[in-house]
Amino acid sequence: MATIKMILLIAVRNLWMARRRSLFLGGALSIVTTLLVLLMALSQGMSDNMIHSATTLTTGHVNVAGFYKATSSDSSPLITDTSKLKAIVEESIPEVDYVVSRGRGFARVTSETGALSSLLAGVDLEQEPALLDVLESAPESFYKEGGSDTIKGDVQKLKDPNSVIIFATQAERLEVGVGDRLTLRVQSFTGMANTVDVTIVAVARDIGLLSNFSMFVPSEVIQELYQLKPDTSGAIYVYLHDIDKSAVVMARLREVLHKEGYELMEYQPAPYFAKFGTVSGEDWTGQKLDLTMWSDEIEFLTWILTALDTVSFGLIGILVAIIAVGVMNTMWISVRKRTTEIGTLRAVGMSKSRVWWLFISEAALLGLIAALVGVLCGALVVLTVNALEIRIPVDAVRAILLSDTLNLSLKPDQVFNAVGVMTFFTTLSAMWPAFKAANLQPVEAIQQSE
Amino acid sequence: MRDSGSEDLIVKMSQVIKEYPLGKLKVQALRGIDLNISRGEFTTIAGPSGSGKTTVLNLIGCVDVPSSGDVQIAGQSTTNLSDKELTHLRLMKIGFIFQSFNLVPVLDVFQNVELPLLLQGELGASERAVRVKEIIARVGLSDQLRQRPNELSGGQRQRVAIARALVTNPALVLADEPTANLDSVTGNTIIELMKELNATQKTTFIFSTHDPKVMRQASRVIRLVDGEIVLDNDGIEGVVEATDGRGEVGS
Ligand SMILES: Nc1ncnc2c1ncn2[C@@H]1O[C@H](COP(=O)(O)OP(=O)(O)OP(=O)(O)O)[C@@H](O)[C@H]1O
Ligand SMILES: [Mg+2]
Numbered sequence: 082m083a084t085i086k087m088i089l090l091i092a093v094r095n096l097w098m099a100r101r102r103s104l105f106l107g108g109a110l111s112i113v114t115t116l117l118v119l120l121m122a123l124s125q126g127m128s129d130n131m132i133h134s135a136t137t138l139t140t141g142h143v144n145v146a147g148f149y150k151a152t153s154s155d156s157s158p159l160i161t162d163t164s165k166l167k168a169i170v171e172e173s174i175p176e177v178d179y180v181v182s183r184g185r186g187f188a189r190v191t192s193e194t195g196a197l198s199s200l201l202a203g204v205d206l207e208q209e210p211a212l213l214d215v216l217e218s219a220p221e222s223f224y225k226e227g228g229s230d231t232i233k234g235d236v237q238k239l240k241d242p243n244s245v246i247i248f249a250t251q252a253e254r255l256e257v258g259v260g261d262r263l264t265l266r267v268q269s270f271t272g273m274a275n276t277v278d279v280t281i282v283a284v285a286r287d288i289g290l291l292s293n294f295s296m297f298v299p300s301e302v303i304q305e306l307y308q309l310k311p312d313t314s315g316a317i318y319v320y321l322h323d324i325d326k327s328a329v330v331m332a333r334l335r336e337v338l339h340k341e342g343y344e345l346m347e348y349q350p351a352p353y354f355a356k357f358g359t360v361s362g363e364d365w366t367g368q369k370l371d372l373t374m375w376s377d378e379i380e381f382l383t384w385i386l387t388a389l390d391t392v393s394f395g396l397i398g399i400l401v402a403i404i405a406v407g408v409m410n411t412m413w414i415s416v417r418k419r420t421t422e423i424g425t426l427r428a429v430g431m432s433k434s435r436v437w438w439l440f441i442s443e444a445a446l447l448g449l450i451a452a453l454v455g456v457l458c459g460a461l462v463v464l465t466v467n468a469l470e471i472r473i474p475v476d477a478v479r480a481i482l483l484s485d486t487l488n489l490s491l492k493p494d495q496v497f498n499a500v501g502v503m504t505f506f507t508t509l510s511a512m513w514p515a516f517k518a519a520n521l522q523p524v525e526a527i528q529q530s531e
Numbered sequence: 532m533r534d535s536g537s538e539d540l541i542v543k544m545s546q547v548i549k550e551y552p553l554g555k556l557k558v559q560a561l562r563g564i565d566l567n568i569s570r571g572e573f574t575t576i577a578g579p580s581g582s583g584k585t586t587v588l589n590l591i592g593c594v595d596v597p598s599s600g601d602v603q604i605a606g607q608s609t610t611n612l613s614d615k616e617l618t619h620l621r622l623m624k625i626g627f628i629f630q631s632f633n634l635v636p637v638l639d640v641f642q643n644v645e646l647p648l649l650l651q652g653e654l655g656a657s658e659r660a661v662r663v664k665e666i667i668a669r670v671g672l673s674d675q676l677r678q679r680p681n682e683l684s685g686g687q688r689q690r691v692a693i694a695r696a697l698v699t700n701p702a703l704v705l706a707d708e709p710t711a712n713l714d715s716v717t718g719n720t721i722i723e724l725m726k727e728l729n730a731t732q733k734t735t736f737i738f739s740t741h742d743p744k745v746m747r748q749a750s751r752v753i754r755l756v757d758g759e760i761v762l763d764n765d766g767i768e769g770v771v772e773a774t775d776g777r778g779e780v781g782s
Contacts (some may be wrong), residue, residue, distance in 0.1 A: 082652075083649050083652075083656060084650065084652060086650050087642070087645075087646065087649050090637075090638070090642070091635065091637055091638065094637035095637055098637060120757070161619065206746075379716070409579075421631070421633060422635060422636070424633075425627075425629065425633040425634075425635070426635070426646075427594075427618070428592065428594050428621060428627050429621070429627060429646065429647055429650070429695070430618055430619070430621045430622025430623070430647060430650050430651075431618070431622075431650055432613075432618050432650075433614065433618070435650070486753070522594075522595075523594040524589050524594045524595040
């Protein structure tokens, strides 16, 4: 409407008239918005890394795992009749991208000079060719002092019997390279110790903290180490097209598997290795299935995100509060300076609510423009940082960020939220001055000019 | 209270008292004013400083309310009206001209004059434009349509204010010392313009002034002293001189 246009015109022109003030305040708003965007991008980047690393190494989007108890006092993280179970799972999830079964183990790994403990993932490359896309080979210099910048080894060779793919940090600690042999030693579920010798076929780039404690072997190695029957595995990993559907899919799977006659453990959002103890103490034998989501399996890591988000929230909150005071103060000055104008408008017949809008729209416009500029700057920084592929020099920071390069990630809805939040708070800060302006008595206002 | 001529009365003040708080005391700015003004009059309110001229105009203009007594505008009592209703009454019936012009600084001449029409919201854009240009032509500023107030002289600004006050065809135009910030020649042309519009548009004008030369232009002079009407007559020159002892001291 024409009146709204007029109100906006007055607002824009007043912002322009006081452009030094607008620039100062708008600049501050933009900087805080940029900071907000960057913190969100950092948190999202870490979350992305975490999900990427976890879903590559230790979990699917949804997992069908389980415990097998031969006697009531033991517990093995095993599922029997894997192929039948896998078929049922595949059939009942239309959202599925692919389904794989993995063996799980925990071994003491020794080289000639060193030793460490690691989770073992027993993979069948026929089932999950995609794994090779996410496992990037590391140049030799990543793990060997004076090593060459060329990549040795080939992840494809995991198809070979008794092969292993380890990660750069592990190779560094074990002082080994491609072609070297490692001994894997496990305590089998029945209490016997077993060893298998394996050859390193590739050294992969680290994928966050989790890759310090994981390595890949062909599934046959797990079978041999634990003396398992052929159709027995550790877990079925379900990968979806949309990771956000995980909870829905898990709920559906529980129903389906229950109907199929499987015994299900009560849902407990914790990683499988945290459940050993409790299951061992429970009084039952045979097979029970345990369904989890990716987030349950890395529940011990997500505190990092929570911590980062909390700190970011606090920081942004303080900055927004400071700016809110600034906006309020500026609006006060504006209202006082324009008392005569307001009184005139009121005398001429402008309603209180329109006077209120006059000031509110000024603040809202300033907030909106500044937030848009801020978001734009933030997005540019994100793009630049990602393009530069900055390597993080400190190990601890790498571990926390779950990546060896700085990875920022920005989602469109986060951009909208940032603009919305900043505009909202700017506008909110103008409420009180605007209210005061609207309630000026026209007679007082006119008198000021005489 | 209705008398035979009440339909033609644009202003009817009955027993109006206005008190202002002054610390713990109260000052009586108006001490019981009775005043009737008919449609089409060209009236001035005169009196020494502090006599209550502005107060009377504010009450007639519905920007202030009396402490007691009643003010009727075009037959409607304003005593029990809400702020919203008073605002609407001002918008629809009253035009204002201020001593300091009081234009919106960020709007140009056209937009300043258009503003009351926009607030009324009754006319479409093209009708508004016709009306606005017409009235701006009447005050002789057609060449300054797109200029901002700070690019205009005082006299030009007051012309814009007059155009803004008249663009809605109000029943009543109020002007508190419209010439006080203008030199006497310019002030005179402004009063002449108002007088001409009064004659052609039949708009009622009520204005206050210190200036006897300005007073002389009025067809009716109401003289206030200490919040009371001491004289009310049509503007015979001799009387004007006689009623303002201070002569041309002005503001
Ligand atoms: N807001 C107010 N608070 C207190 N007293 C006021 C207020 N407004 C006016 N008065 C007093 O009321 C009386 C009348 O004032 P008013 O402004 O109406 O006089 P005036 O005739 O317009 O004077 P001037 O020629 O100086 O403009 C004066 O004594 C003035 O001090
Ligand atoms: Mg006055």
